[in-house]
Amino acid sequence: MKTVRKALATFGTGAAAELLALAFPTFADYAARHGYEIIVGDGDSVGRPPSWGKIPLLQRLLDSYDFVLWLDADALILDPTTDVETVVPASAFQAFAVVRLVPGWGITPCCGVWALRASERSQRFLAAVWAQEDLVNHDWWEQTAVMRLTGWTIDFPLGKAQPSEWDDGTFFLHEEWDMVPKFPIGYAPGRIRHYAGWESYRRRAFDMRTDLASPRSIRRLWGLLERKWRPVYWPILGELRHRVTQMRRYRPAQLQASEGAGPPHRPRRSARHESPQLRPRSRPDQPQRHARPRSPSMRFASSRPLLRRLPPTQTLRLEGRRAFRGPFVSINGHAAGHTLLKRGLTPRICVIDIGANRGGFAAGLRGRTHGTYHAVEANPSLVPALRMQLYDSVRHCAVAGGAGTVRLHLADNDEASSILPLDKSSFRTDAVQDVAVNGCSLEDILSAFPGFLDVVKIDIEGAEIVALQSLSAATLSRIGQIAVEFHSADVFGFGLAASTATTISDLERSGFLALGFAPENMDVLFLNRRHFAITFHQARVWRLVAASTRSLVSLRHKIARRLPQRWRGNWGWY
16 A cells, blocks of 8 residues: 655744744644654745745645645644544545634635645646735735635635536535634634634734643633633723724835834734735844744744724624533523533534524534534525535425425525514515525424434524424423524514413423523523433522523623624624
8 A cells, every 4th residue: 555645834934933833843743643744834935925835835745745734833733633634535636624704704715724635636726826816915815816716705705606616626624623713613622723813923822822731720721711701801902902003103115124124013914924024123234033943934023913803894793602601501602692501511412403594503512512413594595604514414494384385584684584574573674585495394303313302402583483382292302402592572573472481381391491591582491301300499590590691681781782883793792
Protein backbone atom coordinates (compact mmCIF):
# COMPACT_ATOMS: atom_id res chain seq x y z
CA MET A 1 0.00 0.00 0.00
CA LYS A 2 1.37 3.39 -1.02
CA THR A 3 2.35 5.69 1.83
CA VAL A 4 0.56 9.02 1.67
CA ARG A 5 2.93 11.95 2.05
CA LYS A 6 1.17 14.55 4.15
CA ALA A 7 2.01 18.15 4.99
CA LEU A 8 0.53 20.58 7.51
CA ALA A 9 0.99 24.10 6.19
CA THR A 10 0.64 27.45 7.96
CA PHE A 11 2.26 30.82 8.42
CA GLY A 12 1.70 33.96 10.46
CA THR A 13 2.89 37.49 9.79
CA GLY A 14 2.54 40.63 11.85
CA ALA A 15 0.29 40.19 14.86
CA ALA A 16 -0.74 36.73 13.62
CA ALA A 17 2.78 35.49 14.40
CA GLU A 18 2.06 35.63 18.12
CA LEU A 19 -1.07 33.55 17.60
CA LEU A 20 0.91 31.02 15.57
CA ALA A 21 3.40 30.73 18.43
CA LEU A 22 0.48 29.78 20.72
CA ALA A 23 -1.05 27.32 18.26
CA PHE A 24 2.16 25.70 17.02
CA PRO A 25 2.52 23.12 19.84
CA THR A 26 -0.93 21.73 18.99
CA PHE A 27 0.06 21.58 15.30
CA ALA A 28 3.25 19.73 16.22
CA ASP A 29 1.38 17.20 18.35
CA TYR A 30 -1.14 16.57 15.56
CA ALA A 31 1.63 16.18 12.97
CA ALA A 32 3.54 13.70 15.15
CA ARG A 33 0.43 11.60 15.73
CA HIS A 34 -0.55 11.27 12.08
CA GLY A 35 2.69 11.54 10.14
CA TYR A 36 2.50 15.10 8.78
CA GLU A 37 5.47 17.27 7.92
CA ILE A 38 5.00 20.82 9.19
CA ILE A 39 5.67 23.55 6.64
CA VAL A 40 5.75 27.13 7.94
CA GLY A 41 5.62 29.46 4.94
CA ASP A 42 7.35 32.80 4.64
CA GLY A 43 4.08 34.65 3.96
CA ASP A 44 5.11 35.82 0.50
CA SER A 45 1.87 36.89 -1.18
CA VAL A 46 3.46 38.39 -4.31
CA GLY A 47 2.32 41.90 -3.53
CA ARG A 48 -1.19 40.93 -2.44
CA PRO A 49 -2.63 41.00 1.09
CA PRO A 50 -0.92 38.39 3.29
CA SER A 51 -3.88 36.02 3.34
CA TRP A 52 -3.38 35.36 -0.37
CA GLY A 53 0.03 33.91 0.43
CA LYS A 54 -1.48 30.53 1.19
CA ILE A 55 -2.39 29.98 -2.48
CA PRO A 56 1.16 29.88 -3.98
CA LEU A 57 2.33 27.97 -0.89
CA LEU A 58 -0.33 25.29 -1.40
CA GLN A 59 0.46 25.09 -5.10
CA ARG A 60 4.12 24.40 -4.34
CA LEU A 61 3.37 21.84 -1.66
CA LEU A 62 0.92 19.89 -3.80
CA ASP A 63 3.77 19.23 -6.21
CA SER A 64 5.64 17.37 -3.46
CA TYR A 65 2.96 15.96 -1.16
CA ASP A 66 -0.11 13.79 -1.69
CA PHE A 67 -2.24 15.55 0.94
CA VAL A 68 -1.89 19.06 2.36
CA LEU A 69 -3.79 20.45 5.36
CA TRP A 70 -3.81 24.23 5.71
CA LEU A 71 -4.45 25.73 9.17
CA ASP A 72 -4.73 29.44 9.89
CA ALA A 73 -2.40 30.82 12.54
CA ASP A 74 -5.34 31.60 14.85
CA ALA A 75 -6.61 28.00 15.02
CA LEU A 76 -6.10 25.52 17.84
CA ILE A 77 -6.33 21.75 17.47
CA LEU A 78 -8.35 20.72 20.51
CA ASP A 79 -8.84 17.03 19.67
CA PRO A 80 -5.92 15.52 17.70
CA THR A 81 -7.16 11.93 17.77
CA THR A 82 -8.65 11.85 14.24
CA ASP A 83 -6.66 12.37 11.07
CA VAL A 84 -8.62 14.59 8.70
CA GLU A 85 -7.09 12.70 5.77
CA THR A 86 -9.15 9.66 6.77
CA VAL A 87 -12.31 11.79 6.85
CA VAL A 88 -11.92 13.31 3.38
CA PRO A 89 -13.03 10.81 0.69
CA ALA A 90 -10.40 9.68 -1.76
CA SER A 91 -12.54 11.07 -4.61
CA ALA A 92 -12.48 14.61 -3.17
CA PHE A 93 -9.77 17.04 -4.24
CA GLN A 94 -10.57 19.57 -1.49
CA ALA A 95 -12.45 19.81 1.79
CA PHE A 96 -13.45 22.67 4.08
CA ALA A 97 -16.11 23.31 6.68
CA VAL A 98 -19.31 25.28 6.13
CA VAL A 99 -19.79 27.73 8.99
CA ARG A 100 -23.15 29.00 10.15
CA LEU A 101 -23.01 32.75 10.80
CA VAL A 102 -25.22 34.95 12.96
CA PRO A 103 -28.91 35.18 11.97
CA GLY A 104 -29.40 37.12 8.78
CA TRP A 105 -25.87 36.49 7.51
CA GLY A 106 -26.40 32.93 6.24
CA ILE A 107 -23.77 30.19 5.95
CA THR A 108 -20.42 30.22 4.22
CA PRO A 109 -17.36 28.05 3.55
CA CYS A 110 -14.36 28.85 5.72
CA CYS A 111 -10.84 28.37 4.41
CA GLY A 112 -9.17 28.61 7.82
CA VAL A 113 -9.06 24.79 7.79
CA TRP A 114 -8.56 23.62 4.20
CA ALA A 115 -7.55 20.15 3.05
CA LEU A 116 -6.42 19.39 -0.52
CA ARG A 117 -5.33 16.24 -2.33
CA ALA A 118 -2.65 16.45 -4.98
CA SER A 119 -4.23 16.27 -8.41
CA GLU A 120 -4.47 18.19 -11.63
CA ARG A 121 -7.94 19.33 -10.57
CA SER A 122 -6.75 20.83 -7.28
CA GLN A 123 -3.97 22.71 -9.07
CA ARG A 124 -6.45 24.09 -11.61
CA PHE A 125 -8.75 25.18 -8.81
CA LEU A 126 -5.98 27.03 -6.96
CA ALA A 127 -4.97 28.70 -10.22
CA ALA A 128 -8.57 29.78 -10.75
CA VAL A 129 -8.68 31.19 -7.20
CA TRP A 130 -5.52 33.19 -7.84
CA ALA A 131 -6.98 34.50 -11.09
CA GLN A 132 -9.84 36.29 -9.29
CA GLU A 133 -7.96 39.59 -9.38
CA ASP A 134 -11.02 41.75 -8.73
CA LEU A 135 -11.26 40.18 -5.25
CA VAL A 136 -7.66 40.84 -4.20
CA ASN A 137 -8.66 43.52 -1.67
CA HIS A 138 -12.01 42.06 -0.66
CA ASP A 139 -12.54 41.75 3.10
CA TRP A 140 -12.24 37.95 2.91
CA TRP A 141 -9.57 37.82 0.17
CA GLU A 142 -8.94 34.31 -1.16
CA GLN A 143 -11.94 32.89 0.69
CA THR A 144 -14.21 35.13 -1.39
CA ALA A 145 -12.64 33.72 -4.54
CA VAL A 146 -13.26 30.18 -3.31
CA MET A 147 -16.88 31.08 -2.54
CA ARG A 148 -17.49 32.57 -5.98
CA LEU A 149 -15.92 29.62 -7.81
CA THR A 150 -17.94 27.05 -5.84
CA GLY A 151 -21.27 28.82 -6.42
CA TRP A 152 -21.70 30.69 -3.13
CA THR A 153 -22.89 34.27 -2.87
CA ILE A 154 -20.36 36.86 -1.72
CA ASP A 155 -22.99 39.34 -0.49
CA PHE A 156 -25.17 39.02 2.59
CA PRO A 157 -27.04 36.84 3.23
CA LEU A 158 -24.44 34.27 2.26
CA GLY A 159 -25.38 30.86 0.93
CA LYS A 160 -25.05 28.35 -1.87
CA ALA A 161 -26.61 30.15 -4.84
CA GLN A 162 -25.99 27.85 -7.81
CA PRO A 163 -24.25 24.64 -8.89
CA SER A 164 -20.60 24.89 -9.83
CA GLU A 165 -18.20 22.90 -11.97
CA TRP A 166 -16.14 22.39 -8.82
CA ASP A 167 -18.93 20.74 -6.81
CA ASP A 168 -17.75 17.33 -7.96
CA GLY A 169 -14.79 16.70 -5.69
CA THR A 170 -15.56 19.31 -3.03
CA PHE A 171 -16.24 17.76 0.37
CA PHE A 172 -17.79 19.63 3.31
CA LEU A 173 -16.28 18.87 6.69
CA HIS A 174 -18.36 18.81 9.85
CA GLU A 175 -18.38 22.23 11.53
CA GLU A 176 -16.47 20.73 14.47
CA TRP A 177 -13.38 20.94 12.24
CA ASP A 178 -13.61 24.75 12.02
CA MET A 179 -15.48 26.19 15.00
CA VAL A 180 -15.60 29.99 15.13
CA PRO A 181 -16.52 31.09 18.68
CA LYS A 182 -18.32 34.28 17.63
CA PHE A 183 -20.89 32.33 15.65
CA PRO A 184 -23.70 30.04 16.90
CA ILE A 185 -21.50 26.98 17.43
CA GLY A 186 -19.75 29.03 20.11
CA TYR A 187 -17.38 27.16 22.39
CA ALA A 188 -18.80 23.73 21.65
CA PRO A 189 -16.50 20.74 22.09
CA GLY A 190 -14.94 19.81 18.77
CA ARG A 191 -11.70 19.23 16.93
CA ILE A 192 -10.41 22.62 15.76
CA ARG A 193 -11.38 26.01 17.13
CA HIS A 194 -10.75 28.93 14.79
CA TYR A 195 -10.70 32.30 16.56
CA ALA A 196 -11.29 34.35 13.42
CA GLY A 197 -14.52 35.84 14.72
CA TRP A 198 -12.77 38.29 17.05
CA GLU A 199 -11.49 41.42 15.36
CA SER A 200 -8.92 42.08 18.09
CA TYR A 201 -5.79 39.95 18.03
CA ARG A 202 -5.51 40.46 21.77
CA ARG A 203 -8.98 38.95 22.16
CA ARG A 204 -7.99 35.95 20.07
CA ALA A 205 -4.79 35.43 22.05
CA PHE A 206 -6.76 35.67 25.34
CA ASP A 207 -9.24 33.03 24.15
CA MET A 208 -6.48 30.76 22.87
CA ARG A 209 -4.60 30.95 26.17
CA THR A 210 -7.82 30.12 28.00
CA ASP A 211 -8.27 26.92 25.97
CA LEU A 212 -4.59 26.00 26.37
CA ALA A 213 -4.52 26.53 30.14
CA SER A 214 -4.72 23.60 32.54
CA PRO A 215 -8.27 22.87 33.75
CA ARG A 216 -7.87 24.21 37.31
CA SER A 217 -5.51 27.09 36.66
CA ILE A 218 -6.39 30.70 37.45
CA ARG A 219 -6.03 31.62 33.77
CA ARG A 220 -8.52 28.94 32.77
CA LEU A 221 -11.08 29.92 35.41
CA TRP A 222 -10.73 33.63 34.62
CA GLY A 223 -11.14 32.98 30.89
CA LEU A 224 -14.27 30.88 31.37
CA LEU A 225 -15.76 33.52 33.67
CA GLU A 226 -15.07 36.23 31.08
CA ARG A 227 -16.74 34.15 28.36
CA LYS A 228 -19.84 33.70 30.49
CA TRP A 229 -20.26 37.43 31.15
CA ARG A 230 -19.07 38.69 27.77
CA PRO A 231 -22.63 39.00 26.34
CA VAL A 232 -23.47 41.31 29.27
CA TYR A 233 -20.54 43.72 29.35
CA TRP A 234 -19.30 43.68 25.76
CA PRO A 235 -22.26 45.51 24.12
CA ILE A 236 -21.62 48.48 26.43
CA LEU A 237 -17.82 48.34 26.26
CA GLY A 238 -17.88 47.75 22.50
CA GLU A 239 -20.15 50.74 21.97
CA LEU A 240 -17.82 52.96 23.99
CA ARG A 241 -14.75 51.72 22.13
CA HIS A 242 -16.50 52.34 18.83
CA ARG A 243 -17.33 55.93 19.73
CA VAL A 244 -13.78 56.58 20.92
CA THR A 245 -12.15 55.10 17.84
CA GLN A 246 -14.46 57.07 15.52
CA MET A 247 -12.79 60.27 16.79
CA ARG A 248 -9.42 59.16 15.44
CA ARG A 249 -8.53 60.65 12.08
CA TYR A 250 -7.67 58.24 9.32
CA ARG A 251 -5.19 59.67 6.82
CA PRO A 252 -4.65 57.41 3.78
CA ALA A 253 -1.32 59.03 2.92
CA GLN A 254 0.19 57.73 6.12
CA LEU A 255 -0.76 54.19 5.18
CA GLN A 256 1.63 54.41 2.25
CA ALA A 257 4.56 54.89 4.65
CA SER A 258 7.65 52.83 4.15
CA GLU A 259 8.34 49.65 6.05
CA GLY A 260 10.56 51.57 8.43
CA ALA A 261 8.08 54.25 9.48
CA GLY A 262 4.90 52.30 10.02
CA PRO A 263 1.41 53.83 10.31
CA PRO A 264 0.54 55.79 13.47
CA HIS A 265 -2.90 54.16 13.62
CA ARG A 266 -3.79 50.69 12.53
CA PRO A 267 -6.45 50.45 9.80
CA ARG A 268 -9.43 48.22 10.34
CA ARG A 269 -8.62 44.67 9.41
CA SER A 270 -10.45 41.46 8.79
CA ALA A 271 -11.08 38.58 11.12
CA ARG A 272 -8.16 36.40 10.08
CA HIS A 273 -5.08 38.29 8.90
CA GLU A 274 -3.59 41.71 9.28
CA SER A 275 -4.02 44.56 6.82
CA PRO A 276 -1.59 44.47 3.88
CA GLN A 277 -0.29 47.93 4.79
CA LEU A 278 1.00 46.80 8.20
CA ARG A 279 4.72 46.21 8.61
CA PRO A 280 6.88 45.67 11.71
CA ARG A 281 7.82 48.91 13.39
CA SER A 282 11.58 49.05 12.93
CA ARG A 283 14.27 51.05 11.21
CA PRO A 284 17.19 49.68 9.22
CA ASP A 285 19.66 51.05 11.77
CA GLN A 286 17.89 49.45 14.74
CA PRO A 287 17.50 45.70 15.28
CA GLN A 288 13.99 44.41 15.76
CA ARG A 289 12.97 43.27 19.23
CA HIS A 290 11.04 40.03 19.23
CA ALA A 291 9.20 38.18 21.96
CA ARG A 292 9.49 35.01 19.85
CA PRO A 293 12.20 33.47 17.62
CA ARG A 294 13.14 35.72 14.73
CA SER A 295 12.02 34.47 11.36
CA PRO A 296 10.09 35.87 8.39
CA SER A 297 6.98 34.08 9.70
CA MET A 298 7.35 35.36 13.28
CA ARG A 299 6.95 39.14 13.00
CA PHE A 300 4.91 41.34 15.27
CA ALA A 301 2.88 44.50 14.91
CA SER A 302 2.06 46.19 18.18
CA SER A 303 -0.67 48.71 17.43
CA ARG A 304 -4.18 47.86 18.60
CA PRO A 305 -6.88 47.09 16.05
CA LEU A 306 -9.99 49.18 15.75
CA LEU A 307 -13.29 47.57 16.60
CA ARG A 308 -15.13 46.41 13.51
CA ARG A 309 -18.75 47.37 13.60
CA LEU A 310 -21.70 45.47 12.24
CA PRO A 311 -23.48 47.06 9.28
CA PRO A 312 -26.08 49.59 10.52
CA THR A 313 -28.93 47.37 9.30
CA GLN A 314 -27.72 44.31 11.21
CA THR A 315 -28.35 43.42 14.82
CA LEU A 316 -26.47 40.61 16.46
CA ARG A 317 -28.58 37.91 18.08
CA LEU A 318 -26.45 35.12 19.47
CA GLU A 319 -28.70 32.14 18.89
CA GLY A 320 -26.09 29.77 20.23
CA ARG A 321 -25.69 31.54 23.56
CA ARG A 322 -26.63 29.50 26.62
CA ALA A 323 -28.20 31.07 29.71
CA PHE A 324 -27.88 28.97 32.86
CA ARG A 325 -30.84 28.64 35.23
CA GLY A 326 -29.89 26.28 38.03
CA PRO A 327 -30.77 22.71 36.97
CA PHE A 328 -32.01 24.07 33.63
CA VAL A 329 -30.29 25.58 30.60
CA SER A 330 -31.76 27.95 28.04
CA ILE A 331 -30.75 27.08 24.49
CA ASN A 332 -31.11 29.69 21.76
CA GLY A 333 -30.99 32.38 24.43
CA HIS A 334 -32.78 35.30 22.77
CA ALA A 335 -36.13 36.64 24.03
CA ALA A 336 -37.57 33.53 25.69
CA GLY A 337 -35.40 30.79 24.19
CA HIS A 338 -36.05 27.09 24.80
CA THR A 339 -35.29 25.83 28.29
CA LEU A 340 -34.24 22.22 28.91
CA LEU A 341 -33.38 20.11 31.93
CA LYS A 342 -29.60 19.67 32.01
CA ARG A 343 -29.93 16.23 33.57
CA GLY A 344 -31.61 14.98 30.43
CA LEU A 345 -28.87 16.16 28.07
CA THR A 346 -26.88 12.96 28.11
CA PRO A 347 -24.34 11.93 25.44
CA ARG A 348 -25.80 10.53 22.22
CA ILE A 349 -29.21 12.10 22.74
CA CYS A 350 -31.86 12.10 20.05
CA VAL A 351 -33.22 15.58 19.27
CA ILE A 352 -36.21 16.35 17.02
CA ASP A 353 -36.25 20.03 16.00
CA ILE A 354 -39.78 20.88 14.83
CA GLY A 355 -39.66 24.31 13.19
CA ALA A 356 -35.88 24.41 12.80
CA ASN A 357 -35.84 27.78 10.99
CA ARG A 358 -32.10 28.46 10.50
CA GLY A 359 -30.84 25.81 12.92
CA GLY A 360 -30.05 28.03 15.91
CA PHE A 361 -31.50 25.63 18.48
CA ALA A 362 -29.41 22.67 17.29
CA ALA A 363 -26.27 24.82 17.05
CA GLY A 364 -26.70 25.94 20.66
CA LEU A 365 -27.52 22.47 21.98
CA ARG A 366 -24.51 20.91 20.29
CA GLY A 367 -22.42 23.10 22.55
CA ARG A 368 -23.51 20.86 25.43
CA THR A 369 -23.77 17.42 23.95
CA HIS A 370 -23.45 15.47 20.74
CA GLY A 371 -26.06 13.08 19.43
CA THR A 372 -28.46 12.69 16.52
CA TYR A 373 -30.30 15.80 15.36
CA HIS A 374 -33.30 15.74 13.03
CA ALA A 375 -35.00 18.85 11.63
CA VAL A 376 -38.49 19.57 10.28
CA GLU A 377 -39.02 22.87 8.47
CA ALA A 378 -41.92 24.12 6.33
CA ASN A 379 -40.33 27.19 4.74
CA PRO A 380 -38.94 26.01 1.37
CA SER A 381 -36.33 28.79 1.25
CA LEU A 382 -34.71 27.61 4.50
CA VAL A 383 -34.53 23.88 3.78
CA PRO A 384 -31.46 23.92 1.46
CA ALA A 385 -29.39 25.77 4.08
CA LEU A 386 -30.47 23.34 6.81
CA ARG A 387 -29.32 20.41 4.70
CA MET A 388 -25.86 21.97 4.60
CA GLN A 389 -25.69 22.03 8.39
CA LEU A 390 -25.19 19.49 11.13
CA TYR A 391 -28.53 17.70 11.05
CA ASP A 392 -28.63 13.97 10.48
CA SER A 393 -31.87 14.40 8.49
CA VAL A 394 -34.02 17.30 7.31
CA ARG A 395 -37.70 16.85 6.41
CA HIS A 396 -39.55 19.49 4.42
CA CYS A 397 -43.18 19.61 5.54
CA ALA A 398 -45.58 21.71 7.56
CA VAL A 399 -46.83 20.26 10.84
CA ALA A 400 -50.63 20.22 10.70
CA GLY A 401 -53.54 18.09 11.84
CA GLY A 402 -52.89 15.39 9.25
CA ALA A 403 -51.50 14.56 5.83
CA GLY A 404 -52.30 16.71 2.80
CA THR A 405 -51.40 19.99 1.17
CA VAL A 406 -51.56 23.12 3.32
CA ARG A 407 -50.99 26.81 2.67
CA LEU A 408 -47.95 28.33 4.38
CA HIS A 409 -48.14 32.10 4.86
CA LEU A 410 -44.64 33.55 4.55
CA ALA A 411 -43.77 36.72 6.45
CA ASP A 412 -40.81 39.02 5.93
CA ASN A 413 -39.51 37.79 9.27
CA ASP A 414 -38.91 34.13 8.39
CA GLU A 415 -39.38 33.20 12.07
CA ALA A 416 -43.03 34.31 11.85
CA SER A 417 -44.28 32.24 8.88
CA SER A 418 -47.29 30.11 9.80
CA ILE A 419 -50.05 27.89 8.42
CA LEU A 420 -52.45 30.08 10.43
CA PRO A 421 -53.68 33.38 8.93
CA LEU A 422 -51.43 36.35 9.62
CA ASP A 423 -54.12 39.00 9.10
CA LYS A 424 -54.12 40.09 12.74
CA SER A 425 -50.49 39.34 13.46
CA SER A 426 -48.02 42.11 14.20
CA PHE A 427 -45.60 40.32 11.89
CA ARG A 428 -47.81 40.74 8.83
CA THR A 429 -46.34 42.95 6.06
CA ASP A 430 -47.19 43.80 2.49
CA ALA A 431 -44.65 41.21 1.36
CA VAL A 432 -46.54 38.22 2.78
CA GLN A 433 -46.73 35.32 0.31
CA ASP A 434 -48.56 32.00 0.30
CA VAL A 435 -46.95 28.74 -0.80
CA ALA A 436 -48.32 25.20 -0.93
CA VAL A 437 -46.39 22.65 1.12
CA ASN A 438 -46.97 19.09 2.20
CA GLY A 439 -48.62 18.76 5.59
CA CYS A 440 -48.23 15.96 8.12
CA SER A 441 -49.10 15.37 11.74
CA LEU A 442 -46.55 15.40 14.54
CA GLU A 443 -47.55 11.82 15.34
CA ASP A 444 -46.50 10.72 11.83
CA ILE A 445 -43.20 12.59 12.07
CA LEU A 446 -42.21 11.08 15.41
CA SER A 447 -43.27 7.59 14.34
CA ALA A 448 -40.36 7.67 11.86
CA PHE A 449 -37.93 7.70 14.80
CA PRO A 450 -38.27 4.51 16.85
CA GLY A 451 -36.91 4.36 20.35
CA PHE A 452 -36.66 6.99 23.03
CA LEU A 453 -36.70 10.67 22.02
CA ASP A 454 -34.73 12.74 24.52
CA VAL A 455 -35.75 16.20 23.31
CA VAL A 456 -38.59 17.39 21.07
CA LYS A 457 -38.50 21.13 20.42
CA ILE A 458 -41.60 22.75 18.85
CA ASP A 459 -41.69 26.30 17.49
CA ILE A 460 -44.19 26.40 14.61
CA GLU A 461 -46.01 29.71 14.99
CA GLY A 462 -49.43 28.71 16.32
CA ALA A 463 -49.62 25.18 14.89
CA GLU A 464 -48.21 23.73 18.11
CA ILE A 465 -51.71 23.25 19.52
CA VAL A 466 -52.92 20.90 16.80
CA ALA A 467 -49.49 19.25 16.73
CA LEU A 468 -49.51 18.33 20.41
CA GLN A 469 -53.14 17.23 20.30
CA SER A 470 -52.25 14.67 17.60
CA LEU A 471 -49.80 12.78 19.85
CA SER A 472 -50.92 9.43 21.20
CA ALA A 473 -50.26 8.22 24.72
CA ALA A 474 -47.72 5.68 23.43
CA THR A 475 -45.73 8.40 21.63
CA LEU A 476 -45.80 10.71 24.64
CA SER A 477 -44.47 7.98 26.89
CA ARG A 478 -41.23 7.73 24.88
CA ILE A 479 -40.43 11.46 24.96
CA GLY A 480 -38.21 12.84 27.73
CA GLN A 481 -38.59 16.60 27.27
CA ILE A 482 -40.83 18.75 25.09
CA ALA A 483 -39.78 22.39 24.72
CA VAL A 484 -42.60 24.46 23.23
CA GLU A 485 -42.94 28.10 22.30
CA PHE A 486 -46.67 28.79 22.43
CA HIS A 487 -48.02 31.71 20.41
CA SER A 488 -50.95 32.70 22.60
CA ALA A 489 -49.83 36.32 23.11
CA ASP A 490 -51.93 39.06 21.55
CA VAL A 491 -49.01 40.19 19.38
CA PHE A 492 -49.40 37.06 17.24
CA GLY A 493 -53.12 37.61 16.66
CA PHE A 494 -53.99 33.90 16.65
CA GLY A 495 -56.37 33.95 19.63
CA LEU A 496 -54.95 30.76 21.14
CA ALA A 497 -54.95 31.67 24.84
CA ALA A 498 -57.75 29.27 25.81
CA SER A 499 -56.47 26.46 23.57
CA THR A 500 -52.98 26.83 25.01
CA ALA A 501 -54.23 26.49 28.60
CA THR A 502 -56.25 23.40 27.63
CA THR A 503 -53.27 21.79 25.86
CA ILE A 504 -50.98 22.37 28.86
CA SER A 505 -53.57 20.80 31.18
CA ASP A 506 -53.96 17.77 28.87
CA LEU A 507 -50.21 17.15 28.84
CA GLU A 508 -50.03 17.41 32.61
CA ARG A 509 -52.76 14.78 32.87
CA SER A 510 -50.71 12.61 30.49
CA GLY A 511 -47.83 12.46 32.98
CA PHE A 512 -45.80 15.61 32.21
CA LEU A 513 -44.66 18.39 34.51
CA ALA A 514 -45.23 21.79 32.85
CA LEU A 515 -42.78 24.59 33.66
CA GLY A 516 -43.18 28.07 32.15
CA PHE A 517 -39.96 30.10 31.99
CA ALA A 518 -41.26 33.16 30.12
CA PRO A 519 -44.40 35.31 30.07
CA GLU A 520 -47.29 34.45 27.75
CA ASN A 521 -46.18 30.75 27.66
CA MET A 522 -43.42 31.60 25.18
CA ASP A 523 -41.05 29.08 26.81
CA VAL A 524 -42.76 26.05 28.31
CA LEU A 525 -40.90 22.86 29.17
CA PHE A 526 -42.77 19.56 29.62
CA LEU A 527 -40.86 16.90 31.57
CA ASN A 528 -41.80 13.23 31.55
CA ARG A 529 -42.44 12.55 35.25
CA ARG A 530 -41.93 8.80 34.96
CA HIS A 531 -38.70 9.05 32.97
CA PHE A 532 -37.07 11.60 35.31
CA ALA A 533 -38.66 10.15 38.48
CA ILE A 534 -39.81 13.60 39.59
CA THR A 535 -40.91 13.73 43.21
CA PHE A 536 -43.59 16.02 44.62
CA HIS A 537 -41.08 18.25 46.45
CA GLN A 538 -38.79 18.40 43.43
CA ALA A 539 -41.67 19.53 41.25
CA ARG A 540 -42.48 22.33 43.72
CA VAL A 541 -38.87 23.56 43.72
CA TRP A 542 -38.68 23.50 39.92
CA ARG A 543 -41.94 25.42 39.64
CA LEU A 544 -40.45 28.05 41.95
CA VAL A 545 -37.33 28.27 39.75
CA ALA A 546 -39.51 28.65 36.65
CA ALA A 547 -41.66 31.35 38.28
CA SER A 548 -38.64 33.40 39.37
CA THR A 549 -37.09 33.11 35.91
CA ARG A 550 -40.39 34.15 34.34
CA SER A 551 -40.43 37.28 36.52
CA LEU A 552 -36.85 38.17 35.58
CA VAL A 553 -37.57 37.72 31.86
CA SER A 554 -40.62 39.95 32.16
CA LEU A 555 -38.53 42.63 33.89
CA ARG A 556 -35.85 42.33 31.25
CA HIS A 557 -38.38 42.90 28.48
CA LYS A 558 -39.72 46.00 30.23
CA ILE A 559 -36.21 47.42 30.45
CA ALA A 560 -35.48 46.48 26.83
CA ARG A 561 -38.44 48.44 25.54
CA ARG A 562 -36.83 51.59 26.97
CA LEU A 563 -33.50 51.00 25.21
CA PRO A 564 -32.57 51.88 21.60
CA GLN A 565 -33.36 49.15 19.12
CA ARG A 566 -29.66 48.70 18.34
CA TRP A 567 -28.85 47.88 21.95
CA ARG A 568 -31.73 45.43 22.16
CA GLY A 569 -30.19 43.46 19.32
CA ASN A 570 -26.77 43.40 20.96
CA TRP A 571 -28.25 42.01 24.17
CA GLY A 572 -30.28 39.41 22.35
CA TRP A 573 -33.69 41.02 22.86
CA TYR A 574 -36.39 41.52 20.29
